[in-house]
Amino acid sequence: MPRFAANLSLMFTERPFLERFAAAQAAGFAAVEFQFGYEYGLAQVRNELDASGLRLVLLNAPAGDWAAGERGLAALPGRQAAFRAGLDVALDWAAALGDAQGSAQGGANGHPLVHVMAGCPGADVSFASAQAVYQDNLAHAARQAEARGVTLTIEPINTRDMPGYFLTHQAQAHVLVEQIGSANLKVQMDLYHCQIMEGDLTQRLREWVPTGRVGHVQVAGVPARQEPDEGELNLGHLMRELDGLGYSGWVGAEYRPRGRTEDGLGWMIRF
Template sequence: MLKFAANLSFLYNDADFLDRFSAASRDEFHAVEYLFPYPWDARDIAARLNDNGLEQVLFNAPAGDWDQGDRGIACIPGRELEFRAGFNKALEYAQALDCRRVHVMAGICPPGIDAAQMRATYEANVAWAAELAAPIGREVLIEPINHRDMPGYFLNTQTQAHDIVQTVGAMNLKVQMDLYHCQITEGDLSTAISRWIATGRVGHFQIASVPSRNEPTTGEINDNYIFDLIASESQQHGWEGWIGCEYRPKLGAEAGATSRGLTWLRTLRSHSTYPVI
């Protein structure tokens, strides 16, 4: 089975955020994800989830001052207390929204700081977060991001991320495998998917076309082949996670742009040999 979640930070952006939940439900999504819930009261978000029969599957922990260029702070020495306060807030939202997974962004490498020091800081922070999250059944995810979209980001490759997960050794620390970033940075998606699903360390997938980050099947990736591969590998290895649709609709913020662009998903649902939700 393949399970797709609508990313409400990217999709349905012709509507206010809280109205995007019903839009996703109308398009037969059963789950949602997004970047940050913190501008909204968790009770209001929970009501939208409940009213529309949606599962919350992922969001990000606070990532520092986004408007000032922060893209996470977990790798940055000297900001550990800020990281811990933010992650505690994320767990409060995860509990209120019954969300199993929280993504911790690593951050942009500050100039003048040794890479080994940043890695040590990052590992200590995610180890602390995983230990705090484990008793309440939450997973901590880390995600490699390409340097074209986010220059200077600390975590770039699947090998680097999986090595950190192995070093930390927490069962609830997983890798968020975004195939858009993976294709830009590394390529060879088929080999990567088969290799990493088999480890049991992949907690979540995300998708978008390359290079434009629009709907799947509109770029250089053979998405239908990739979907078949994920379904096959998932069945073989017992992977039951979600695939986040983190792409920008080709029609932008036009009214109904997201729904009109979901031809790829409607076709997959109607023609697939395996269940798709």
Template sequence: MPRFAANLTMLFTELPFIDRFGAAARAGFTAVEFLFPYAWPAEEIRAQLDAHGLQLVLHNLPAGDWGAGERGIACLPGREAEFRAGVVEAIAYAQALGVQQLNCLAGKAPEGADPALLRRTLVENLRFAAQELRQAGLRLLVEPINTYDIPGFFVNTTAQALGLLDEVDASNAFVQYDIYHAQRMEGELAATLQKHLPRIAHIQLADNPGRNEPGTGEINYAWLFQHIDAIGYTGWIGCEYKPATTTEAGLGWREALTHA
């Protein structure tokens, strides 16, 4: 049976962030993930994880000015020093929180920028991050994101992510495969997961359209969960969706779709 981690950036949002850990545990989750921990002392988050018996399975590298619309800086020329400082900060948080993998958001291509320059910048930054994370015993993830939700995002498909990882050539660098983003950009969910499973270290989910919980849209999650089990994926699946109403009201999908 798949193992689900609550994404605390998306779920239980009626609560302050620190209170979402307890809510996730009460809802039956044993693991959590979120975008960024950096606004809180690592000790405060660690205390919540320990108090509620939760494992942290993922967070992201710093991604620039999120409030101003930035969605990563790894592909942006001139921001290399900021990116490298963020890698160091992320590793310190990862070690304090016990997380084993960090996701890198590539960022949005500036209008008129040279795609070749952006790619070179991204590859060099990913090589740096992979080396630093490897020394810390951590995996680096790269996530393709659809261009409907984030126009201009630089990495959009599984093939693009794999091509980048081929060029980076680091044994600890993998794809973060988000089912929702993949459905919007390329489809072929089952075949892609099966073909590239050795290079996929983390999966996330949401249904489409709407990015709500599984069972609300077009993706046959009951079948897909069985397929993910059958091909041998043993990692966590992050629940990175927007609840259609409240988090608690929509959680019935876990029982309905994993025992179908």
């Protein structure tokens, strides 16, 4: 059965962010991921990882001015400098946190993946313009990541939760990754987003996991983005499918608990 990582941006939110690491470890998780934690400082995050013995498997690169509506910068014309500056910060974090955890976890380098968000270019930006900027930024990012021994991911996100997001379908992501041709760029396959945009998840897994381009999987219940064993998804079936396809990565539990996080972890205990 795949290994599960708790997403600390959405789970254990009854506590301050830095206290969520210990809570995840106490609940039985061996690994965590988070969207953004830069405001807490690298040293404090590393201290929490070291104290809890958890592995950090994924973090997002800075996504721009979130309060102003930015949801990533990679496909936004005119924001290339900000994208590259944020990428440098994320790669520094990934390299440092990988050094903290790598030897203890027994991986090749232990570095967390870095999710690079495409963003919402806006109705006044043509698809061709956004695509050209996106490809150029991803090619640059992949070169920088390779030099640091870090792997990047891009994630199709549904347009119900994030209207106007540029990257929305698995095929779109895989074409980009194949075109760029870097072993340090993978697809992040969130089954919540994929179910909303495409459905037919068994076939989507069978189509894309064997390519070797899927670097990370995430789950949440559909349609409410709550515990992953509720709603439309048959979590047991999908996890068995991943096993059968030879997926060896982590599965991020990126959902909003109905109530207290620990009270809804029956699904994780069963698996």
